[in-house]
Amino acid sequence: MSVDQSVCAAPLPVLGRDVLVPLVTGGEVTYAALDYAASAPALQRVWDDVAAYAPYYGSVHRGAGYLSQLSTDLFEQSRVTVAEFLGCRTDDQVVFTRSTTDSLNLLAAALPAGCEVFVFETEHHASLLPWRDAKVTYLSAPRSPEQAVRTLEDALADREADGPALVCVTGASNVTGELWPVRELAAAAHAHGVRIVLDAAQLAPHHPVDVAELDVDWVAFSGHKLYAPFGSGVLAGRADWLRDAEPYLAGGGASRKVARREDGGVDVEWHESAARHEAGSPNVIGVYSIASACRALTEAGFDGLVEREQRLVARVREGLAGVPQVRVLSLFGDDAPRVGVISFVVEGWNSSHFAAALSAEYGIGVRDGLFCAHPLVRTLLGSEPQDPGECGAPDTAPGERSLNAIRVSFGAGTPDEHVDRFLTAVAELVRDGAAWNYRTEDGRCVPDRG
Secondary structure, three states: OOOOHHHHOOOOOEOOOOOEEEOOOOOEEEOEEOEOOOOOOOEHHHHHHHHHHHHHOOOOOOOOOHHHHHHHHHHHHHHHHHHHHHOOOOOOEEEEEOOHHHHHHHHHHOOOOOOEEEEEOOOOHHHHOOOOOOEEEEEOOOOOHHHHHHHHHHHHHOOOOOOOEEEEEEOEOOOOOEEOOHHHHHHHHHHOOOEEEEEOOOOOOOOOOOHHHHOOOEEEEEHHHOOOOOOOEEEEEOOHHHHHOOOOOOOOOOEEEEEEOOOOOEEEEEOOOHHHHOOOOOOHHHHHHHHHHHHHHHHHOHHHHHHHHHHHHHHHHHHHHOOOOEEEOOOOOOOOOEOOEEEEEEOOOOHHHHHHHHHHHHOEEOEEEOOOOHHHHHHHHOOOOOOOOOOOOOOOOOOOOOOOEEEEEOOOOOOHHHHHHHHHHHHHHHHHOOOOOEEEEOOEEEEOOO
């Protein structure tokens, strides 16, 4: 694909790019949104598309009116757009959900009886926790992509049964940003007759995802990380387990036919299509916003977006490396490919205190905590499982060691200036200390306003 680099060199327009926020030290500054890994700002293109559609909003699938028919066509065309964006196979299904978490819980509910699940301890909790009704094998954190593949191969070779099994793996870590060897892990899984689901929540916004090329059985991601608002997600992939499972939610839309029996009960015939797991009135605007984001990223040229983001990654890593007190967290080492997600700790600083100072004194929004990946962050920080620590500010004073880390994340809408301001702020805080006093309030480190 030919890419016009002069076009791709600029960040994509996003909402909130001109928002001013107050500083505790006085004055205002343009907000630097560097927490894309939690929720990326919506693309202006997506917002414009939604605004253009909003007057034509109608209930889908069951309405005879023009607006309902138009909305139904838009909803189903969005399914086609997402399938194309993901490189789905012709017989794959695209199911719309609320989020990655919802998607993986849906898949967990659709597992065949006796299914085994293999998941690395490095996963986000959305991938780590849904498998409550299955036999789960948690795999230790690997220290290289090659070790990840060997660890999975060894675990699958030790299986005692030949029944159904599933591997769940991230595409890009929400803590370190490091890319995982998805294609190689899929090959290892399939060599043992095991299926694999890809958590692409952090991969899809930063890097092309092709289901057929990666040879994964399912992929899950969230719209709110893909520059689309409104709380929608996607589970796309093989139809058989989803078709054979009881509906994720029972209700209208999932049912094809409902009839009373002579004994007073109810007989239900469920849909076999994606509608089987989309009961209730769907989030049409959320679904349309995902499709709009898919089109916008494709039309912008993913190659150019990736190239620009990699320049920002290199700039941030180089800048942090110039501050000796900063330690960047990594599983696979400095040379590992990664997306725009970087976590670090600062010697002599409580991470929540540092993040609060970046916000209050510089207008920079980052994330602190364990990032809903507690086992991974504990491993990276060298802590014991019983050591205290939780998402948010710990009950320790500024300057005391905490088990929290700081995460800076960025993407297609990030201006160079925001990255430069962040690096300047890190260097100044480490050199000069905070200009304000802070305290813990309701689990958060906040400026002490007396």
